[in-house]
Amino acid sequence: MEIKDDNISAMCRPAIGEAGRTGDWRDSTPVIDPAKCIASLKNRPACYLCWLYCPEGVVITGNPIRIDLDYCKGCGICAEECPARAIAMVMHEEAKNE
Amino acid sequence: MPEKLFNVNQKEYILPGNRSCQGCGLSLAYRYILKALRENTIMTIPASCLTVLHGLYPTTSVNVPCLNCTFASTAASASGLVAGLAAMNRTDTTVVAMAGDGGTFDIGLQALSGAAERGTDFIYVCYDNEGYMNTGTQRSSATPIGALTTTTPVLTKQQNKKDMMKIMEAHDIPYLAMMSPSYPVDLYDKFVKAKRIKGTRYMQISAPCPPGWVFPPKDTVKLGRLAVETSVVVLYEIEDGKFRLTGRSKTLAEKGTRAPLVQYIEKQGRFKKMSMEQLGKMQKWVDGKWNEYLKRAEG
Numbered sequence: 352m353e354i355k356d357d358n359i360s361a362m363c364r365p366a367i368g369e370a371g372r373t374g375d376w377r378d379s380t381p382v383i384d385p386a387k388c389i390a391s392l393k394n395r396p397a398c399y400l401c402w403l404y405c406p407e408g409v410v411i412t413g414n415p416i417r418i419d420l421d422y423c424k425g426c427g428i429c430a431e432e433c434p435a436r437a438i439a440m441v442m443h444e445e446a447k448n449e
Numbered sequence: 450m451p452e453k454l455f456n457v458n459q460k461e462y463i464l465p466g467n468r469s470c471q472g473c474g475l476s477l478a479y480r481y482i483l484k485a486l487r488e489n490t491i492m493t494i495p496a497s498c499l500t501v502l503h504g505l506y507p508t509t510s511v512n513v514p515c516l517n518c519t520f521a522s523t524a525a526s527a528s529g530l531v532a533g534l535a536a537m538n539r540t541d542t543t544v545v546a547m548a549g550d551g552g553t554f555d556i557g558l559q560a561l562s563g564a565a566e567r568g569t570d571f572i573y574v575c576y577d578n579e580g581y582m583n584t585g586t587q588r589s590s591a592t593p594i595g596a597l598t599t600t601t602p603v604l605t606k607q608q609n610k611k612d613m614m615k616i617m618e619a620h621d622i623p624y625l626a627m628m629s630p631s632y633p634v635d636l637y638d639k640f641v642k643a644k645r646i647k648g649t650r651y652m653q654i655s656a657p658c659p660p661g662w663v664f665p666p667k668d669t670v671k672l673g674r675l676a677v678e679t680s681v682v683v684l685y686e687i688e689d690g691k692f693r694l695t696g697r698s699k700t701l702a703e704k705g706t707r708a709p710l711v712q713y714i715e716k717q718g719r720f721k722k723m724s725m726e727q728l729g730k731m732q733k734w735v736d737g738k739w740n741e742y743l744k745r746a747e748g
Contacts, residue, residue: 361506363503363506363508363509364509365464365508365510365511366464366508366509367466369464369467369505369510370468370504372466373465373466373467376471396455403454403633404477406472406474406476406669407465407467407469408461408463408465409465412459419465421465424471426659426666427472427667428472428666428669430667431667431668431671
């Protein structure tokens, strides 16, 4: 894939977490309730609107749906767009887990 | 929508942990642009929010080759890339120039007009967040009437938005489209279509900007949807001169039920000093455009 070219000097390389762990920007954390989530209830790939509308692409589809909390900036679009209202934005969730 | 959703390319080209703001409309749109264009794409971008998203040397958060160029030369650098690729016989690569509304409506206009006139084979994407958001919300010619910006802090902007789609249409290019990130499948389909067409293609995306438009980041998708419901943003495409309304705008045209403009205005802090007179002027402008589109869609 990578071709070495002496003419190229300042070239960036792709890296995850270019701006650091952007999960630190978050003040409230999305928590998915599997009792309400349509994909979990139907037990097959369904709905996935949280994945569709996530600007970061940190929603991992599957069963159950997971969110990469290391990089989720906590904008709350998934909670707002969930048709089943299965996602809640919980304040200080991290502090509770530690 | 869900059935169509599973046909969308599952691969992510934007890596997590980039520098875009919470709830960025551009980031959401860009995810689907790259999903639709896939590999064999070269981006060229001027100074804009997109450069911020792409990141600082020596790392980048996007898995696609990208050239950073100066503000006024986006389309010119794309022309150079196209010529270079042609010389190397690499005709399967798509060149995409992407700039904000400042880099398209104001600063990059002459380079874009030149490239469109030469019929350069590339896709030009303008993500329109209605101001110079990267440098701190200055007024651009895409800013709507009545909006507060840091360069119109007291009296708000006095003029209506420039109709860039009309300017580009006048160049007789094969494909133009207007999109919103709140309708990602519509956006995805248009980019898949644009990739197959040869010649200059101009795509404009209305990208809601939470810090610039002053609204909570969770409402990005909602606001984009409201813009379409009130027909401030109309989803359409012009293919070889043939005008076609698409997606939600097509449904709105068939039903004839548009929401009043005030629903869109009241959600945004940037319109808090808008006068009733300006609201009336903007509603008239929006209605005029909508009727024009309806007439064109009919025949």
